[in-house]
Amino acid sequence: MHRRLLVVLVPLAVLLVAALGVPLSITVAxxxxxxxxxxxxxxxxxxxxxxxxxxxxxxTEALQQELTRYHELYGIPVALIDTSGAVxxxxxxxxxxxxxxxxxxxxxxxxxLAGARSEPSWEWAxxxxxxxxxxxPVGRDSEVVGAVVTISDLSRTRELILVRWARLAGLxxxxxxxxxxxxxxxxxxxLRPVRKxxxxxxxxxxxxxxxxxxxxxxPIELRRLARSFNTMMDxxxxxxxxxxxxxxxxxxxxxxxxxxxxxxxxxxxxxxxxDGDGQQVYDVAVDELKAxxxxxxxxxxxxxxxxxxxASPVDLDEVLATRVxxxxxxxxxxxxxxxxxxxxxxxxxxxxxxxGSILDELISNALRLSDAQVVEVTAQVVSxxxxxxxxxxxxxxxxxxxxxxxxxxxxxxRSPRHQNVSGTGLGLAIxxxxxxxxxxxxxxxxxxxRPDGSGHGLAAVVVLPVAPASAPV
Numbered sequence: 001m002h003r004r005l006l007v008v009l010v011p012l013a014v015l016l017v018a019a020l021g022v023p024l025s026i027t028v029a030x031x032x033x034x035x036x037x038x039x040x041x042x043x044x045x046x047x048x049x050x051x052x053x054x055x056x057x058x059x060t061e062a063l064q065q066e067l068t069r070y071h072e073l074y075g076i077p078v079a080l081i082d083t084s085g086a087v088x089x090x091x092x093x094x095x096x097x098x099x100x101x102x103x104x105x106x107x108x109x110x111x112x113l114a115g116a117r118s119e120p121s122w123e124w125a126x127x128x129x130x131x132x133x134x135x136x137p138v139g140r141d142s143e144v145v146g147a148v149v150t151i152s153d154l155s156r157t158r159e160l161i162l163v164r165w166a167r168l169a170g171l172x173x174x175x176x177x178x179x180x181x182x183x184x185x186x187x188x189x190x191l192r193p194v195r196k197x198x199x200x201x202x203x204x205x206x207x208x209x210x211x212x213x214x215x216x217x218x219p220i221e222l223r224r225l226a227r228s229f230n231t232m233m234d235x236x237x238x239x240x241x242x243x244x245x246x247x248x249x250x251x252x253x254x255x256x257x258x259x260x261x262x263x264x265x266x267x268x269x270x271x272x273x274x275d276g277d278g279q280q281v282y283d284v285a286v287d288e289l290k291a292x293x294x295x296x297x298x299x300x301x302x303x304x305x306x307x308x309x310x311a312s313p314v315d316l317d318e319v320l321a322t323r324v325x326x327x328x329x330x331x332x333x334x335x336x337x338x339x340x341x342x343x344x345x346x347x348x349x350x351x352x353x354x355x356g357s358i359l360d361e362l363i364s365n366a367l368r369l370s371d372a373q374v375v376e377v378t379a380q381v382v383s384x385x386x387x388x389x390x391x392x393x394x395x396x397x398x399x400x401x402x403x404x405x406x407x408x409x410x411x412x413x414r415s416p417r418h419q420n421v422s423g424t425g426l427g428l429a430i431x432x433x434x435x436x437x438x439x440x441x442x443x444x445x446x447x448x449x450r451p452d453g454s455g456h457g458l459a460a461v462v463v464l465p466v467a468p469a470s471a472p473v
Contacts, residue, residue: 044136112147193218313467370397387466396448
């Protein structure tokens, strides 16, 4: 919007300067041409007066010298011609040479010999190379005996017009540049409330529902929009809080009845025959109760995690230092191998709830949901764009189909192969939400090759922004 405002203001300023400058430039050019015409008209009027006296007395030597000296001094051919158009006095050769290039000369001379004075010519455009022809009759009315004619080259006058135009353009450019220089901070000031509102919406899109727009600054239209925006966000935040509170409260309230029900069911164990159908039904009931308890625990964890929406910088080395030993113990217990290949010094923005918890979930999935023999943890910096760090957990287990990877990060989704494996289908979904709240993403890709060559395992790749160098840990 800032650029659009400048695109509107600057052309308007250019049009304003042009609307004032073009008529002024035309006036300047016309004034210069009029001044040149008046000077030539005064000159031919003087020569016509001298010619009338010279012709009546027959003393033409002085007039010839005047005309010749005028041509030598100003470079303007001037001649006294008779009623037949022949040159009587003046530099005849220079006059005839200049006359051949002027198509309007016969018309002007004919009018002068008829007793009419020359009309001003407005051929003032710099790209026009015609000369200025001025003729003055010698004599009065029916006693006209000739005419004095000058043919003036206007190149000097047009150069002067161009110089004046250049000065006017420079003078017009100064306020235009000043206006352009002022338009940037002024437009920035005008759009400051809009930028603040945009910054608030960006923070909200990152998951911080506590942000509100400034409803006291800016024009009344933006203040009204900010108040409506804040009212909407109050309703959204209240709805989200009520939703989280309902999930947390419902999970908590159901915990005790489920625990009591499980104890009641387990108390039936001594009364069941080991070889009867009741034992099988009993085992199914206990498993279902355990699954429901795990689901309630996951729902409570999800509600707690969703209330945290602030990403903070963290050193990946410190996160791994507190987790790797436990991961190695878990993999060793399961008869699996864990490898960690992470370069030192990586600093990134960790998701709400901690990066360690997310990596715990990904390692747990790799151990529980596949027959992997090797689990590999790697990390690298991707310098493209603003800079990101990718942390990948790869295994050489069964993996999942490409068509199922997008569904795997949805809540409560379970692969058909994992229906009998403990879990709620919330782990990856919660991890994906938290990573997205930190400005990153969770991708499921092809993992390590399987030992039997039948395919590849699964790779859970966490992409997070690089933490700013000035951000405290």
